[in-house]
Amino acid sequence: MLLSVEGVTKIFGRNVAVDKATFAVERPAMIGIIGRSGAGKSTFLRMMNRMTDASAGRLVFDGRDVLALKGAEKRAWQSQCAMIFQQFNLVPRLDVVSNVLHGTLNRHSTLATLFNLFPRSDVHRAIDILDRLGIAEQAPKRAEALSGGQQQRVAIARALMQDPHVILADEPIASLDPMNAQIVMDALRRIHEEDGRTVIANLHTLDTARRYCDRVIGMRDGRIVFDGTPEQLTTGAARDIYGADAGFSESATSTSIEALETGADADAAYASALMGD
Template identity: 80%
Template sequence: MLRIESLTKRFGANTAVDAASFTVDAPRMIGIIGASGAGKSTMLRMISRLTDASEGRILFDGRDVLQLRGRAKRAWQSDCAMIFQQFNLVPRLDVVSNVLHGTLGQRSTLATMFNLFPREDIHRAIDILERLGIAEHAAKRAEALSGGQQQRVAIARALMQEPKMILADEPIASLDPMNAQTVMEALRRIHEEDGRMVIANLHTLDTARRYCDRVIGMRLGRIVFDGTPAQLTTGAARDIYGAGADFSEDATSTEIRDRDLYAEAALRDAEATV
C-alpha cells in the first residue's frame, strides 16, 4: 500500500530526513520513535504533503503522491488525515462543529463561510463522537474539554474525512498517562475495526510496544530500526536514542502501573488548586 523510497528533506545545510526507505504492504499500526530532532515529524509532514521532499518518492497504491498538484494534492490530504499534538481545534466553536470541519475540503466556499452542513454529516459527526465516548460533549465549546477529550475530538474530525490513512504526530505528548492510554486505545480500535493504516510518532517505548504492530526507529534523520515490538529490546532502544549503558526506559514510560496511586495524586493536585 505504502512505499517510501530514499525520502530526503534538507533545510539548507541540515538534513532532517536522510534517504529513508520502508514499505507497508497492508494496513498496520506503526509507531515511529526517536529522540527530538530525529526527523519523525518531518517524515509525516512529507507523507501528508504539508512539507515538500527534497528527494525520493512516496508511493501509495502505486501512485507517487509527491507529484500531485492542485485538486489531486488536496484529495490526497483528505485521504491522509493528520492529527497533531496541539489538537488544532477552534476553541470557541462547539465540539460537533469542530468535527464537521473535517469535511471542509468537500464543501463549497459559501457553505464553509456560513458553517452550513448537511443533516447527514451532522448525524455522522455525532455517531463518531459516540464511538469515541464523548458524544455528551457535542454542544460544548472545545476549550471547555480536557486535553484527552480534545484529542479525541481531533481524531473524530480526522475520521470525518473518511481517510485511507491516519498520521498522528506525537498525539499523546501533552497528555497525562490516563488520557494518553485512552487516546492510544481509540487509535488502535480505529485501526482494527476500520482496517485503516495508522502511523504515529511516539516518544515512549512502552506505548510503541503496547499498541503498534511495527516500530520504526529514527536517529539523526536515518531509519536505524525497523521491526516488531518484541524486537525493540533495551539494546535496540539505546542504539535508536544514542544512549549509553545507563539508559533507562522508566524515564520515558507512560504506563499506568497503579491506577489508585495515580488517582490519589490527581486528587491531591486538584485540592491544591482550590
C-alpha cells in the same frame, strides 16, 4: 504493496532532516515511529501529508507517488491522509460538533463553511463518530471547555470525518496525562483494527510503541536505524535509536500509570533531557 517509501529525503539548508528514508508496508498496519527530538519523525509525517515538500525520493501509496501530486490531486490526497497533532489544532470557541464537521471542508463550498451550513447527514455522522469515541455528550460544548484528552478525541473524530485511508498522528499523547494517553491510544488502535485503516504515529515512549503498534520504526539523525516488531525493540536497540549510554532506563520513557506511580525523579529528568520535543 500498500505503501512504498523510497529514499525520501528532506534538506533544510545544510541540515539533512530526513536522510533517504526507505521502508515498505504491505497491508494496513499500526506503525509507531520513535526517536529523540530532531530525529526527523515530524518532518517525515509532514512530507507524507504534503504539508512539507520532499527534497528527493518517492512515496508511493496504492500505486500513486503522492510526492509528485499537485493542485486538486494533492488536496485530495491530504483529505485521504488525515493528520492529528500534539496540540489538537481545534477552533477553541467553536462547539465540538462544528470542529468535527471541519473534517469535511474539502467537500463543501466556502460560503457553506463560513456559516456552518452542513448537511444533516454530516451532522448525524459527526455525532455518531463522537459517540464511537465516547464523547457524544460533549457535542454542543465549546472545544475550549474540554479536557486535553477529550480535545484529542475530537481531533481524531475530525480526522475520521475525512474518511481517510491513512491517519498520521504526530505525538498525539505527548501533552496528555497517563489515563488520557491510554484512552487516546486505545481509540487509535481500535480505529486501525475495526476500520482497516493504516495508522502511523510518532511516539516518544517505548512502552506505548510496544503495546499498541504492529511495527516500530526508529529514527536517529534523520535516518531509519531500526525497523522491526515490538518484540525486537530491545533495550539495546532503544539505546541505538536514542543514542543513549549505558545509563539509559526504559522506565524513564514509560507512560504507563503503574510506572509513573513507582518511577524515580531521576529517570524522568533523564528522559526529559534525552527526548523532550
